[in-house]
Amino acid sequence: MKDSLVATTDSKANRLLQIEGLPILAVLLALVVAFMVAAPEVFLGYRIYMSFLATVPPLLVLAVALTLVIAAGEIDLSFPSVIALSGWVLAYCIHELGSPWLGLILALTSGALVGYVNGILIARVGIPSIIATLATQFLWGGLTTVFSQGLSYSLGDVDQLFLWRLLVGRIGPFPVQALWALAVAVALWLVLNRRRFGEHLLFIGDNAKVAEVVGVNVVREKIRMFVLMGVMAAFASVLLTLENKNFFNTQGGGYLLEVMAAVFIGGTSVFGGKASVAGSVVGSFLIGMVEAGLVATGLQGFWVRAVVGIVFLGAVVGHLVIEEPERGRALLRLIGAKVKLGRSTHT
Amino acid sequence: MTQPAQTIAAAQSWRHIVRLHQVDMTFGRVHALSHVNFEVGRNETVGLLGDNGAGKSTLIKIVSGVLRPTAGKIWVRDAPIDLDDYSVRMAHELRIETVHQGQSLGEKQPLWRNLFVGRQITGRFGFIDVKKEKEIAHQLLRQAIGFRGHGINADSTVRDLSGGERQGIAIARAMYFQADLIVLDEPTTALAVSEVRKVLAFVEGVKAAGHACIYIEHNLAHAHEVSDRLVILDRGKVVGEFAKGEITLTELTKRMIALHEGQPRGHD
Numbered sequence: 001m002k003d004s005l006v007a008t009t010d011s012k013a014n015r016l017l018q019i020e021g022l023p024i025l026a027v028l029l030a031l032v033v034a035f036m037v038a039a040p041e042v043f044l045g046y047r048i049y050m051s052f053l054a055t056v057p058p059l060l061v062l063a064v065a066l067t068l069v070i071a072a073g074e075i076d077l078s079f080p081s082v083i084a085l086s087g088w089v090l091a092y093c094i095h096e097l098g099s100p101w102l103g104l105i106l107a108l109t110s111g112a113l114v115g116y117v118n119g120i121l122i123a124r125v126g127i128p129s130i131i132a133t134l135a136t137q138f139l140w141g142g143l144t145t146v147f148s149q150g151l152s153y154s155l156g157d158v159d160q161l162f163l164w165r166l167l168v169g170r171i172g173p174f175p176v177q178a179l180w181a182l183a184v185a186v187a188l189w190l191v192l193n194r195r196r197f198g199e200h201l202l203f204i205g206d207n208a209k210v211a212e213v214v215g216v217n218v219v220r221e222k223i224r225m226f227v228l229m230g231v232m233a234a235f236a237s238v239l240l241t242l243e244n245k246n247f248f249n250t251q252g253g254g255y256l257l258e259v260m261a262a263v264f265i266g267g268t269s270v271f272g273g274k275a276s277v278a279g280s281v282v283g284s285f286l287i288g289m290v291e292a293g294l295v296a297t298g299l300q301g302f303w304v305r306a307v308v309g310i311v312f313l314g315a316v317v318g319h320l321v322i323e324e325p326e327r328g329r330a331l332l333r334l335i336g337a338k339v340k341l342g343r344s345t346h347t
Numbered sequence: 348m349t350q351p352a353q354t355i356a357a358a359q360s361w362r363h364i365v366r367l368h369q370v371d372m373t374f375g376r377v378h379a380l381s382h383v384n385f386e387v388g389r390n391e392t393v394g395l396l397g398d399n400g401a402g403k404s405t406l407i408k409i410v411s412g413v414l415r416p417t418a419g420k421i422w423v424r425d426a427p428i429d430l431d432d433y434s435v436r437m438a439h440e441l442r443i444e445t446v447h448q449g450q451s452l453g454e455k456q457p458l459w460r461n462l463f464v465g466r467q468i469t470g471r472f473g474f475i476d477v478k479k480e481k482e483i484a485h486q487l488l489r490q491a492i493g494f495r496g497h498g499i500n501a502d503s504t505v506r507d508l509s510g511g512e513r514q515g516i517a518i519a520r521a522m523y524f525q526a527d528l529i530v531l532d533e534p535t536t537a538l539a540v541s542e543v544r545k546v547l548a549f550v551e552g553v554k555a556a557g558h559a560c561i562y563i564e565h566n567l568a569h570a571h572e573v574s575d576r577l578v579i580l581d582r583g584k585v586v587g588e589f590a591k592g593e594i595t596l597t598e599l600t601k602r603m604i605a606l607h608e609g610q611p612r613g614h615d
Binding site: 200207209211214269 | 435436439445447450451452453454455456460464465466467469473474475477
């Protein structure tokens with residue numbers, strides 16, 4: 001009787017912790033509250049949040065797409081170059097050809113193509129994804145610089161276009177790209193958790209041999225996955241380029257580590273087979289908010305990376321404790337032992 | 348040449364679920380199998396014995412569609428198979444399932460996904476019917492496998508299971524999908540004694556439920572106990588075949604030791 005009572009409360013607490021993205025959402029909310037206390041004049045108004053909703057979407061789209069790649073036990077380092085390449089394609093079509101829709105289509109197509117090449121190199125030729133996509137990152141990034149002759153495009157009057165209003169316009173103060181990012185997140189959550197394709201990715205990441213034995217076409221699914229990643233990176237690039245009303249050939253360079261941090265903060269396993277799209281959404285906001293938040297609270301900008309590091313480490317340890325209680329306990333024992341050691345040396 | 352569904356429907360009165368005739372398999376200059384004749388009858392449990400490198404793995408890989416033999420013929424349910432078409436997927440469609448030691452389940456995935464992966468139940472728009480999959484998984488865990496009161500449910504991950512229980516899940520999956528032939532590749536290797544008993548019970552359950560089974564085993568006592576027929580392979584050849592009761596465990600053991608020690612190995 002008593003046992004069962006304990007068991008049920010235990011499982012309730014466990015269930016709460018197991019809800020996708022909830023623990024990290026608590027961290028995000030705590031951070032927001034901390035910012036509210038430290039800089040009430042900024043964080044109690046709505047403007048700062050509208051600003052986040054305008055700037056976080058490209059990061060969010062990338063993080064959510066990369067979540068699927070990491071779920072399958074692979075990595076894609078080439079997406080920063082897709083942001084450059086697709087951005088150039090879009091800017092060129094708008095600026096030189098005057099056809100934004102063609103630009104959108106070609107931008108997404110170029111992303112798909114980069115992804116397809118990655119997929120062939122990795123799944124068919126058998127080059128490890130970290131190597132293949134590192135190489136293609138150089139290739140496409142370099143080619144973008146060649147195509148653009150190192151020039152930037154200023155797209156000052158792009159906000160007159162219907163495409164601009166559709167993708168990054170404002171409803172009152174509300175940035176439309178936040179809705180697109182939400183749509184992408186919901187769609188990719190469904191793909192990962194409710195489609196055969198997503199389940200296949202999870203099994204491939206878990207154990208590729210098992211996936212093959214149960215009849216998953218590993219090569220085909222991996223190629224599809226990298227194409228999806230390429231298209232999503234291109235879409236992120238479109239949002240970024242339109243929002244900035246500007247293209248420059250190194251845009252996207254800063255995204256690589258931020259996106260990976262967002263994914264891992266969100267609880268996706270670096271070993272594959274386990275991934276949280278919701279976690280990556282929250283992780284993206286965490287990463288996207290820390291900088292503006294710290295600056296607003298009066299801390300120097302120098303602190304940003306250090307604070308991200310602390311949040312990152314805390315999140316990773318937290319996920320370990322929740323998801324693998326045994327390793328978590330081992331870690332706590334380690335800390336416990338350290339604490340005792342500290343005391344005993346004092347006495 | 349054959350639509351699997353038609354083959355199954357057309358051959359209701361087959362004698363052998365699978366039959367291999369004069370099958371050769373060479374890897375470069377190595378003869379893994381030479382002139383092997385091998386068959387498995389309806390609802391028959393065949394124990395496959397042999398030393399490492401005897402060709403057991405090669406044989407079952409041919410049966411399960413992983414490897415294409417260099418020469419020979421294969422019949423499934425007494426109907427000839429076009430070897431150019433034969434693959435893992437085709438074997439699945441012909442309801443031949445293989446449970447590979449330690450390589451049949453996704454460790455981090457919940458049991459319900461493991462039971463249905465590759466054959467998901469999907470709704471109208473191609474979305475996985477999670478509720479239905481979980482319900483069936485739940486029933487399967489209760490009834491077919493008899494997991495009760497372990498705190499194991501459809502949402503448990505494979506990690507939470509013992510080695511024997513994992514084999515049980517993999518075998519239950521094959522039975523649920525109505526496999527006529529279940530190939531068990533060393534299901535008791537690396538298991539604790541109590542776990543081995545569970546797996547042997549599962550193997551006997553396969554027979555009781557009307558399925559045929561190829562059972563690869565290093566432990567002669569286990570193979571002798573559960574098999575209807577024992578087939579001994581040595582260096583790619585069938586060197587012995589015994590129906591249940593034709594050979595005692597002691598004789599079998601002597602024979603295997605003689606094979607192991609008697610002849611010098613590797614002259615090819």
